[in-house]
Amino acid sequence: MNFDVDNENLKGKKIYRILLFSFIGVILIAAVYVSLRRTAARFSRDFMSPFLRIVTLTEDTAFFAAQLSKPKKQLALEVQNLQNRVLLLESKNHVLKNLEDENKVLRALLKLPPAPGFQPVTAEISGRTAPFWRERFVINRGWSDGVGVGNAVVTPDQVGNIVLVGRVIEISAGSAVVATVFSGDCRVSVKVETDSSTGGMEVLKEKALPVVRYLPIGGDYQPNTRVLTSGIADDTPAGIPVGIVVSRGKDVPPAVIRDQLYAELTIAPLIRIDTVRTVIVFTKKKETDQ
Amino acid sequence: MRFTFLFVCLIIAVVIQTALRAIGINFPLLPILIFYAAYVYGPLFGFGLVLPAAFLLDFNGGWSHPWSIIGFLLAAAFAIFWLYRIESDSLIFLAVPGFLLPVIGDLPQNIIAGDFSFSGILESCADALANGILGAVTFPFWIIVLDFFSKKLGLCTYGEAKERVKKEKI
Numbered sequence: 290m291n292f293d294v295d296n297e298n299l300k301g302k303k304i305y306r307i308l309l310f311s312f313i314g315v316i317l318i319a320a321v322y323v324s325l326r327r328t329a330a331r332f333s334r335d336f337m338s339p340f341l342r343i344v345t346l347t348e349d350t351a352f353f354a355a356q357l358s359k360p361k362k363q364l365a366l367e368v369q370n371l372q373n374r375v376l377l378l379e380s381k382n383h384v385l386k387n388l389e390d391e392n393k394v395l396r397a398l399l400k401l402p403p404a405p406g407f408q409p410v411t412a413e414i415s416g417r418t419a420p421f422w423r424e425r426f427v428i429n430r431g432w433s434d435g436v437g438v439g440n441a442v443v444t445p446d447q448v449g450n451i452v453l454v455g456r457v458i459e460i461s462a463g464s465a466v467v468a469t470v471f472s473g474d475c476r477v478s479v480k481v482e483t484d485s486s487t488g489g490m491e492v493l494k495e496k497a498l499p500v501v502r503y504l505p506i507g508g509d510y511q512p513n514t515r516v517l518t519s520g521i522a523d524d525t526p527a528g529i530p531v532g533i534v535v536s537r538g539k540d541v542p543p544a545v546i547r548d549q550l551y552a553e554l555t556i557a558p559l560i561r562i563d564t565v566r567t568v569i570v571f572t573k574k575k576e577t578d579q
Numbered sequence: 580m581r582f583t584f585l586f587v588c589l590i591i592a593v594v595i596q597t598a599l600r601a602i603g604i605n606f607p608l609l610p611i612l613i614f615y616a617a618y619v620y621g622p623l624f625g626f627g628l629v630l631p632a633a634f635l636l637d638f639n640g641g642w643s644h645p646w647s648i649i650g651f652l653l654a655a656a657f658a659i660f661w662l663y664r665i666e667s668d669s670l671i672f673l674a675v676p677g678f679l680l681p682v683i684g685d686l687p688q689n690i691i692a693g694d695f696s697f698s699g700i701l702e703s704c705a706d707a708l709a710n711g712i713l714g715a716v717t718f719p720f721w722i723i724v725l726d727f728f729s730k731k732l733g734l735c736t737y738g739e740a741k742e743r744v745k746k747e748k749i
Contacts, residue, residue: 326644333638337597340590341639344598417601418640419706420692420699425641426601466641495694 331461334427338463341415342429405523406574410434412442413567415464423562424472424495425455428570431463435572439524441477442467444560444568452559453477453518453531454568467568470499470531470558478522479531481554482515484508490516490531490556498535504552510544512536516556526571532556580732581620585628588612588725593635600640606710609636609647610654610684611721614676617658619729619740625655637688646688654684662744677718681710 356364396403412434416427430436438460443451455469456477468474472492479490479501488504501516514534520527534543535555544552592608599606609632617625633647661676686707693699726736735743 329634329645330638333634337590337593337635337639340594341597344594344601414601416597416639416641418642418692419600419603419605419702420689421641422603427639427641464639496696496698 327459330459334461334464335431338415338429338431338461345413345415345429405526407526407571408435408574410436410570410572411567412436412465412570414565421472423469425458425466425468425474426565428465428467428568429463430570431461431465433462435575436460436465436570437524437573439522440573441518441525441529441571442568443529443571444565446559446561451529451569453529454560454562454565456525457570465570469562470560471496471562477525477531478519479516480519481508481510481534482517483511486510487519487521488551488554498555498557499532501554501556502547502551504544504554506546506550506552508544508552510534510542510552510554512543516554524571524573530559532558581624581734584728584732584734585612585616585620585624589628589632589635593632593639596636597639605685605706606713607650607681607685608721610651610680611714611718612725613651613654613684614658614661614680615722615725615737617655618662619725619735619737622655622659625658626652629655642692646691647685649687649691650684653687654680657683662740673719673722674715678711678715680718681714682707685710 392404410430412428412430414426415429428436428442436457438457440457442454442456444454446452453470455467455472455475457465458468458474459466470477470490470492473495476489476491478487480487481501481504486504486508488501490499490501492499504510512534513536516531516534518525518527518529518531533556535557537543537545537555544554547553589609589612592612596606596608613625613628613632616628629648629651630645633645633651637645637647657676657679665672686703689703689706690700693703722737726738729736
């Protein structure tokens with residue numbers, strides 16, 4: 290009888306030990322995964338980036354080969370047009386540079402801190418998958434190109450005006466992950482163009498349109514009004530178009546009042562996310578660049 | 580040599596699959612490579628390829644977690660099952676793993692990544708079905724290509740794997 294009790298006690302202890310070791314094992318695996326995930330992600334992207342650049346190079350080579358098949362007259366005309374465009378942009382840039390210098394002087398006179406400067410960096414999408422097609426993608430530029438977490442990512446729309454695509458959320462030496470304005474990971478401070486009311490744009494439910502929250506209740510919010518970046522965060526330039534205010538129906542104001550505290554607007558992003566291939570990242574200018 | 584061959588194949592497969600995914604074509608090449616590795620070179624190579632393949636593919640596609648591990652483990656396990664349980668050397672019979680591999684090797688992670696939403700499941704299933712049909716047609720071709728290079732390098736081929744198992748049984 291005593292022998293049976295001892296045996297059962299031993300069995301109980303064994304089960305208890307197995308459960309304890311399994312529990313510790315699961316905790317250890319989870320801890321190792323959590324701490325190593327970002328490093329592994331960074332390593333994976335950096336390891337693959339030279340190989341993935343081959344794809345971009347091949348695309349470029351094919352594009353150049355296709356250009357060579359065009360008649361010389363057409364190519365000469367295209368070069369002429371591009372030279373004219375470069376001249377126009379150069380002259381516009383010159384005017385803007387003067388304004389920037391003037392702004393610096395005025396800020397110094399008023400003893401205001403210097404405005405943040407931004408350096409545009411072009412990047413191509415190197416990785417994208419169907420389940421997150423509209424929410425996130427990987428670009429072939431990383432911290433070695435000056436890109437940082439939180440940097441604003443833009444691209445030209447159909448008429449050539451830049452619109453906000455999203456923000457950089459993860460980074461490695463040669464690549465970065467961008468969360469688009471359709472992703473819950475992308476939160477941007479924005480303002481309504483008509484009355485400059487400022488709020489925070491975010492996506493509350495995946496696969497839904499983004500909303501602008503914490504706007505003043507008394508603001509003038511009309512459907513189809515543009516929403517722009519506010520520039521409050523020092524890693525996002527001000528005035529980049531993000532989207533337009535969506536109407537909630539005829540004779541219904543577009544703003545929803547939440548808890549009698551703030552107004553909330555639903556916006557339709559201006560970006561045509563499905564066809565984006567090339568983007569521009571606004572990296573922060575270093576002191577030496579300014 | 581097997582390690583080097585699989586490593587080079589892994590890099591090529593990740594580059595092709597990532598490049599295709601970036602333009603909206605999702606054909607799962609890596610489950611096929613993992614199946615081949617597990618079937619021809621043994622479970623150690625097949626299962627050993629799962630982790631690097633999932634990490635390289637998922638993180639380069641912008642995913643936060645390497646969910647592909649699930650599908651790739653299933654693909655490796657399926658290779659072992661196919662090697663030890665199915666008795667057929669017919670080339671046409673290869674259409675069966677060709678159809679099943681894109682389904683079991685790609686569907687689970689797509690459903691998880693799509694947050695189990697109804698539309699996500701529907702899209703993933705439609706994707707898997709199309710890839711399954713494409714896989715059934717192209718699978719013998721992938722085997723021929725991989726076997727060609729294996730043979731050139733003096734490594735074991737797909738057909739020899741079955742014979743090896745038969746000898747082991749005897």
